[in-house]
Amino acid sequence: GQSLEQPSEVTAVEGAIVQINCTYQTSGFYGLSWYQQHDGGAPTFLSYNGLDGLEETGRFSSFLSRSDSYGYLLLQELQMKDSASYFCGLNSGYSTLTFGKGTMLLVSP
Amino acid sequence: DGGITQSPKYLFRKEGQNVTLSCEQNLNHDAMYWYRQDPGQGLRLIYYSQIVNDFQKGDIAEGYSVSREKKESFPLTVTSAQKNPTAFYLCASTLGLRSGANVLTFGAGSRLTVL
Numbered sequence: 001g002q003s004l005e006q007p008s009e010v011t012a013v014e015g016a017i018v019q020i021n022c023t024y025q026t027s028g029f030y031g032l033s034w035y036q037q038h039d040g041g042a043p044t045f046l047s048y049n050g051l052d053g054l055e056e057t058g059r060f061s062s063f064l065s066r067s068d069s070y071g072y073l074l075l076q077e078l079q080m081k082d083s084a085s086y087f088c089g090l091n092s093g094y095s096t097l098t099f100g101k102g103t104m105l106l107v108s109p
Numbered sequence: 110d111g112g113i114t115q116s117p118k119y120l121f122r123k124e125g126q127n128v129t130l131s132c133e134q135n136l137n138h139d140a141m142y143w144y145r146q147d148p149g150q151g152l153r154l155i156y157y158s159q160i161v162n163d164f165q166k167g168d169i170a171e172g173y174s175v176s177r178e179k180k181e182s183f184p185l186t187v188t189s190a191q192k193n194p195t196a197f198y199l200c201a202s203t204l205g206l207r208s209g210a211n212v213l214t215f216g217a218g219s220r221l222t223v224l
Contacts, residue, residue, distance in 0.1 A: 008149070033212075042199065042215040043152070087151060089213075095140065095159055096167065097213060101151035 002026040002092050004100035011106045012078050020073045020103045022088035030091040032071045034062050037102070038084045046086075047073065075105070083107045111136045113216035115200050120221045122187075122194070130185045130219045132200035139204060141183035142213070145169060146197040155198075158183055187221060195223045 004024045012018040022032065031050035035043040049055055049064035049071060061074040075082055085102040092098065113134045122128045134141065143155040154167030158177040172191025177183050183202075187194045197220050201213040 035213075040197075040218075042217050043213075044215070045212045048212070096142070096154055096157055098154070099144075099152040101149065 002090050002098040004088055004090055004098065006086075006088055006100040006103045008101065009104045009106065011108065013108050014078055014080060016078050017074065017076050018078060018105065020075075020086050020088075020105070022071050022073075022100055024069050024071075024088070024090050024100075026069075026090055026092045026098075028093040029066060030093045032062075032064055033089040033091065033097065034060075034073045035087045035089060035099075036084050037087065043087060078107050080107050080109070113200055113202055113214055115198075115216035115219050117219060118217065120219060122221060122223050124223055125189045127186055127188050128221065130187070130198055130200075130221070132183045132185065132216060133181055134183075134200075134202045134214075134216075135181060136202055136214060137180070138202035138214070139180070140202060141177070142201045142203075143167075143173075143175065143183070143185045144199045144201065146199060146218075152199065155185065194221055196221060 006022045033048045034046040036046050037043040047062035049062050054063045059076045064071040085104050087102045088100045089097045116131045140159045142157040144152040153169050155173050156175040158164035164175050164177050174186045197218050199218045200216040203213050
């Protein structure tokens with residue numbers, strides 16, 4: 001089966017940089033995705049890594065190391081609106097996406 | 110605008126009743142999914158369908174049923190056999206993860222409360 005581990009909560013202040021880690025176990029690997037979900041809302045896609053390295057999309061970047069079964073989401077220049085839950089999702093090639101339990105990010109002034 | 114429409118947004122049900130949650134998409138996506146979300150549990154896969162008239166069980170399919178008679182529609186029925194149905198239900202779609210399309214589009218969700 002597949003499993004993912006990510007911290008349950010991370011706190012930071014406006015303007016700071018925060019990193020949300022995700023480790024996974026899987027028998028097959030296509031890629032690792034990141035989604036953002038504001039309270040009570042729909043998850044929205046942020047970033048995807050199919051190969052090792054860093055993918056940058058504006059203030060958000062995502063990194064993957066397949067040899068370490070590890071990835072992270074990096075959020076820069078934090079804003080209050082970034083307070084949300086962030087999920088890593090594993091595409092293991094079985095036509096489904098398995099998600100971690102999510103990391104709640106709390107940004108304070 | 111293309112997207113996924115879930116209805117109803119809020120639903121209350123008495124114990125022992127079946128309820129059906131609607132999910133309609135106009136994105137021309139082949140694959141559709143149902144996830145359940147509980148506090149602290151993340152998103153857990155209930156059922157998914159890659160093509161019309163075909164669907165597979167996910168990790169927590171017991172007490173649920175689905176159909177896929179049309180490409181645009183993937184309704185979920187929460188049956189009375191589901192022991193703890195109170196949750197937030199999310200429908201999603203994609204062109205198909207095997208095709209290399211890696212982005213899931215989610216609906217706004219349906220919140221089911223059993224009284």
